[in-house]
Amino acid sequence: MIGPAPVSDAARNGIWRTRITAQARDLSRSTQFVIAAALILGLTMFFVGNLVSVGIENAAVQSAAEAGAQYMDTFLEPYVQEMSRDNGLSAESVQSLDRLTQSRSLKQHIVSIKIWRADGTVVYSTNKAITNHKFPLDEIREALKGNVVTDLKDLDEDENEFERELNLPLYEIYAPLRDSSSGKIIAVGEFYEKADSLKREVNQVREQVWVVVGAATLAMLTLLFFIVRRGDKIIQQQQVALRLRLQEQTRLHISNAELQRKIATATQEFSRVNELTLRRIGADLHDGPAQLLTLILIRLDDLVENCSAVDQESLETIRGAATDALREVRDLSRGLALPEINDLSLVEELQLVAQRHEQRTGTKVTLNLARLPKVAPLPLKLCLYRFVQEALNNAYRYANGEGQVIQAQYSDDVLNISVRDRGPGMAADAMLLEKSGRTRLGLAGLRYRVESLGGLFSIDSCASGTSVNAQFKL
Template sequence: MGSATAIVGVWVSNRIQNAVVQNSANSAALYMESIVSPLSQELALGDRLSEQARRALDEIFMTQPMRDRIVSYKFWKQGGVVVHASDTSIIGNRFEPTGDLQRAWIGEISGSFEELDHDESAAEAALGIPLLEVYSPIRELWSGEIIAVAEFYERADQLEMDLAKARRTSWLVVGSAFLASTVVLFCIVAIGDNTIRRQARLLKKRLAESERMAAQNAMLRSRVVEASGRYAAQTDRFLKKLGAELHDGPAQYLSLAALRLEAAFSDKSPKPKEAEEIQQSLQKSLTEIRALSRGLSAPDIDNLTLIDVVKRAVEDHAEHSPLRPEISFHGSDMPNLSVSDKLCVFRFLQETLSNTARYAPQSRCSVTCHVRDDCIVIQVKDDGPGFDPLDGTVLRDDGGQGLLGLRDRVESIGGRFQVSSSPGQGTTVEMTLFPNKTSSP
């Protein structure tokens, strides 16, 4: 900011000085032209003034008012030749034309203040006083053609004071403007900084709240997943107990009733038709109760490994289905699964293999288990007729939940469930569990 202030201040001061100097030069040139132009018309015909003209010029410049104002003068011809001057020793000498002299030859009035560093200004520089150097073109009266250039040096004591005052004023204005802009910018920056700091504090507070909420949500999700796992384990134990009670209770009573009915009519022949129908109904009910008991009861898998659970589910399915899926395992370190994870794996295979046997009995089926660093992926794939996956999100007509219930079971313990299928392209059902985490990433 300080450098910018200095640059602008210097530029403004120079502009003001140049303008003031040029205006002073114009005023002085117009005044002098009215005096010297009539006496210098002889220069249109030659490079010398007559004795009468030189005497007249000397008398004019030697008068008291003019002598106090003009300390020196020169008349120039083309090529830098001095044809007349107050210093007679330089008359006839040739000097290198300055920029101001060259501008005067093209019709411009030019002036400079205290720039007496040229050879032809050595005598004026030696005076040691402030001088305004003015170059004014002299024109032929009837044609307007420039016939010579008059140079004169005017005392500039007042001009020097005026320039000093203008410089002080310009520096004061520039400094005040930059100071005001600095104050304004400082205020803007301060306000912006306060706003940013306030927003940062607010964002930090909200971030902390979000982190607390995220941690709380993670804890709640963990508790929900753990509760879901416990609930799934308890539900399966309850279903296992219910299956056992159906097998040991109603199934045994129906078996006993069938035996007694058989014994009651063992000596009679033929057996009454009603008795035959009752016995068939008892056998059918007994078969259905036993099947229901087997479906409700999951095997004792608490002490089984992942490989054993997969093999057990496939073997149990093979007992009542012609489907023979291929089993493959990938990965070396088998994770330690919780009871809920094992039950989920078992029920997943039980349901997907049952669906395959129901909808694609003639297809080739495979069961693949991938053990990775942070998860296990179990995939059941067949090359059957396939289906629209959206149809699997609704309940079946028989009241079964199908894939929808299986998805809920998997996701309730923090896993992921995915179905890939399309008509005529087979079906792939995939489950991902995260044994060491309470939720999927």
């Protein structure tokens, strides 16, 4: 049976990072800020506290070393004056130094003493085993320059074997020893002092520093936390308010979309019913008044044969009026009843309406048709037919049919159609659709037809002609 494949360390680390990131995102902004601020501010304060502690420690050690160096110079310098001549210590001086190191007052603080020549040779030491031995030390060179050198050390050099066996915390001090007459440095004195009290003082100061730094860090973090938390609450309240507004806007948008859908459906239904009504009116005109007028004309023909000359003249007048009435009724009937355009494309529909207008008026209509959709809904077809028909009628009535052009193009899901003429143009008040009148009523009807399908209607008119425009988003 084959077990699951082992997971590599890289994959395991990636999984843990993903989990930690996901958990961090679930935290509030104030909590995320406090964690980030604690890391950044904590590291900063750690380095600051450490720097201050080290500075205080170095200052305390250096101060103690300088005080100890002055104290030891008083004891050691009288015994090394002969080194300015002999470059060494006599037996009497060594014995005197031994007695000095054994004194009770000195042993309370100093545990070991060494005297160095300038070449790094030990001429005196509490540990007699290293006397007259040479050790390379940087501290000797610094002390020969007149500096007091000190350090809390681990005492790991070869020359510190005796001090290591004491198993005590010590710090060593190198002090220059001078000739009393010339002030020239003739030797270097080294002594090891117990560091118990100094370490206690340094640790106490370090603790105080860390307490102050920690308290300041905690205070800043607390203050920042409450500031960020207050801001976070305000942001959360605003987010809730915005979310509620967004939900309300979404609800209103859905409601508006539903209303627009219902309006569009109602508009299409109204357009269909309107066309059916117009067809019925046209049929009623054809079957009613037109038939009656035809009957009147037939009866007039019968009466003409049995009437006098005077009566025949009156009958001819009546006959002419009836003929004109019959022609107008038939024209109205044909205008109200649209042809069957359901199976026609938009190009064929526009060609048909132009052809009918040319036949009815005896004028010329130019077609500038670009690529048009092959399929369009019936309400749009009805609207376009009536739009072009009414615009051409206005061009014939007010521009004598001069320069009649139908232009249509389809681009980026937008259908643009316009009917232009080269007439004298329209007066400014003539384009006010709110006023009454046959022309304004026709223009208002055009605008209402176009806008009912969500289109845009406009009129451009100047002294060189008029353009009636419609635009539809398909």
